[in-house]
Amino acid sequence: MKSFLLNLIPGDGIGVDVINEGVRVLNAIAEKHGGLKFEYNTLPWSCAWYLEHGRMMPEDGVTILRDCDSILLGAVGFPGVPDHVSLRDLLLPIRTGFDQYVNMRPIKLLPGLVSPLKNDDIDFVVIRENSEGEYCGKGKTAGDMALQESIFTRKGTERIIRYACEYAKNNGKTKVLSATKSNALNHSMVFWDSIFDAVRAEYPELESSQMHIDALAGFFIMHPERLEVVVASNLFGDILTDLGSAMLGSIGISPSGNINPEGKYPSMFEPIHGSAPDIAGKGIANPVGTFWAIAMMLEQLNEKSSADLLMESVCSVLKASIDTTPDIGGKGTTAGMSDAVIKEILK
Numbered sequence: 001m002k003s004f005l006l007n008l009i010p011g012d013g014i015g016v017d018v019i020n021e022g023v024r025v026l027n028a029i030a031e032k033h034g035g036l037k038f039e040y041n042t043l044p045w046s047c048a049w050y051l052e053h054g055r056m057m058p059e060d061g062v063t064i065l066r067d068c069d070s071i072l073l074g075a076v077g078f079p080g081v082p083d084h085v086s087l088r089d090l091l092l093p094i095r096t097g098f099d100q101y102v103n104m105r106p107i108k109l110l111p112g113l114v115s116p117l118k119n120d121d122i123d124f125v126v127i128r129e130n131s132e133g134e135y136c137g138k139g140k141t142a143g144d145m146a147l148q149e150s151i152f153t154r155k156g157t158e159r160i161i162r163y164a165c166e167y168a169k170n171n172g173k174t175k176v177l178s179a180t181k182s183n184a185l186n187h188s189m190v191f192w193d194s195i196f197d198a199v200r201a202e203y204p205e206l207e208s209s210q211m212h213i214d215a216l217a218g219f220f221i222m223h224p225e226r227l228e229v230v231v232a233s234n235l236f237g238d239i240l241t242d243l244g245s246a247m248l249g250s251i252g253i254s255p256s257g258n259i260n261p262e263g264k265y266p267s268m269f270e271p272i273h274g275s276a277p278d279i280a281g282k283g284i285a286n287p288v289g290t291f292w293a294i295a296m297m298l299e300q301l302n303e304k305s306s307a308d309l310l311m312e313s314v315c316s317v318l319k320a321s322i323d324t325t326p327d328i329g330g331k332g333t334t335a336g337m338s339d340a341v342i343k344e345i346l347k
Contacts, residue, residue, distance in 0.1 A: 001036070003038075004039070004069040004070065005039045005068045006026075006038055006070055006071070007064075007068040008041065008042045009072070009074065009076075010042065011045070011047075011075050011076040012046045012074075012076050013075055013275030013277040014275060014276045014277075014279060016281075017280065017281065018074055018285055018289070018334070019074040021287040021290065021334055022072060023038075025287075025291055025338060025342060025345070028345045029309065029345060031346065032345050033306055036306065041068065043057075043064070045058075045090060047076060047077065047086060050085065050086070050089070051080065057093075061090075061093070062093055062098070065098075068266050069301060070266050071094070071266050071268035071269070072269055072293070073268055074275075075275040076090055076275060077274055079277060087135075092137065094268055095130050096131050097265075099260050099262075100130055100131065100259055100260050100267055101129065101156065102130060102160065102163055102257070102259040103127070103129070103130035103234075103237060103259070104125065104127060104256070104296070105237075105241040105244065105257075105272070106254075106292075107224075107227075107247065107254070108248075109121075109248055110253070110288075110314070111315045111318055111319035112315070112317075112328075113249050113253065114329075115248060115249055116246070116247070119225065125167070125228075126231075126237055126240055126244060127160065127167060127230070127232070128233070128234060128237025128240075128241065129160040129231075129232070129234050129237065130160075132234065133152060133156075133188075134148075134233065135238075136149065150235075152192060158199060160231060164229055164231035165199060165200065165203045165208075167229060168228065169203065169205070169206065173228040174206060174228065175206065175207045176228070177209055177211060177230050178196045178211070178232070179231070179233070179236040180212060182212075183212065188233075189233075196208075196210060196231075213240075216230075217243060220244065221243075241256070241272065250286060250328050252285065252286030252288060253288050253289055253328075254271065255271055255292035256270050257300065267300055271290045283333045283335060284325055284327075284334060286327050286328065287337055291311075291314050291341060292311070295307040295311045298310065309345060310341075310345065313341050313345045314344075316344050317337065317341050317344060322337070322340040323337045325337055
């Protein structure tokens, strides 16, 4: 029996709803497999925790989290707690503390979904630098001026670009596109471009190119079928992937992996839909983003057959429109959609 310990941070709003369903699905996967077991350590860290304790997690939170095989996050954010606080005090310490320098976000139109672009050929991945860049938290406010700093190191920039090239090489992809804005950001992005040029020279078999972020946003809409692997800085990748999720017809669909590729520290997986407090507890949140994030987690844990089973089950439910949630045109519930996925897993 192979056992995995998972640290769960349900967080706020619908994060709690979807993580509950994620546990049910994981238990179904373990039952179907017969040789897998998942153990859970649920942590109450959230904006509610912040309002009670003045912080998003305990001082030794990263130490507590380290003792696991992987981390599954629901969502954080709630009225009364500024978004920059939850990012600064919870998400960033985990990403940097565990050197989760790869943020992996697949943008793929699953069966049964209808893109607002009226384009069925959407299947690419955005690989986002996740540990420095624009989200380093450095800067100052003095009187009528605010100075926001970005930090780009050669190590950080080179390793994310190399990761993107290796991912393309190892997954049958032929194109790597770098997001830049070097015409305006004449230090950080010129630096990024120079490193991209150096790394891509080592992969002559790949068709590598770069595009300014504003033009690239338009390219996402006009020609998504031409995209395979996009590599971007922290800020650019964040913006592009939310756009990518909207291209799939619902923000509730997409997953995210905050990955430490070397396996020295646990990685963290999450849906990207946010806490959506307006529908929290109503039973209509789309759980697919969480299930897809769990599939990514299982693959990272070298349980690819279980990851494939989960995604095949999700796709079957979506294709047949079984109990699907209102955000994708259905009349089902969070639990009902999860029931349908579980039924597919176990049959």
